[in-house]
Amino acid sequence: MDTHKNDLASLSTRTLLARRRRLADRLGGTERLLAGSLVEQTRRCGKPDCRCAVGERHGPYTYFAPRAAGRGRLQYVPSVLVDVVRVYLHTGGEVEAAVAEISAINAELLARRELR
Ligand SMILES: [Zn+2]
Numbered sequence: 001m002d003t004h005k006n007d008l009a010s011l012s013t014r015t016l017l018a019r020r021r022r023l024a025d026r027l028g029g030t031e032r033l034l035a036g037s038l039v040e041q042t043r044r045c046g047k048p049d050c051r052c053a054v055g056e057r058h059g060p061y062t063y064f065a066p067r068a069a070g071r072g073r074l075q076y077v078p079s080v081l082v083d084v085v086r087v088y089l090h091t092g093g094e095v096e097a098a099v100a101e102i103s104a105i106n107a108e109l110l111a112r113r114e115l116r
Pocket residue numbers: 044045046047050051052053058
């Protein structure tokens with residue numbers, strides 16, 4: 001999956017097409033994915049007499065930061081779902097890598113005028 005664009009140029013068209021097929025197969029039916037990251041943050045609860053007002057904050061809590069959204073769009077992740085989100089994020093990364101490589105292969109095929 002870590003093939004460089006330069007490496008692709010050294011492969012035969014037949015090999016490129018086979019690799020593209022394998023990558024596309026890997027994508028088939030993939031729906032359990034997320035694009036973004038997990039972040040941990042501590043919080044103040046707002047109660048003026050709470051320990052967090054002067055010192056130790058609550059948490060850390062885990063939040064999902066979607067890739068596309070801007071700042072301040074963190075979504076709290078209940079602890080029972082943290083591992084599930086991690087798996088989704090991992091899958092999202094693999095899908096992105098596969099899409100990037102398929103695109104690189106297709107760019108190489110285009111350069112060879114063998115894109116069809
Ligand atoms: Zn507090």
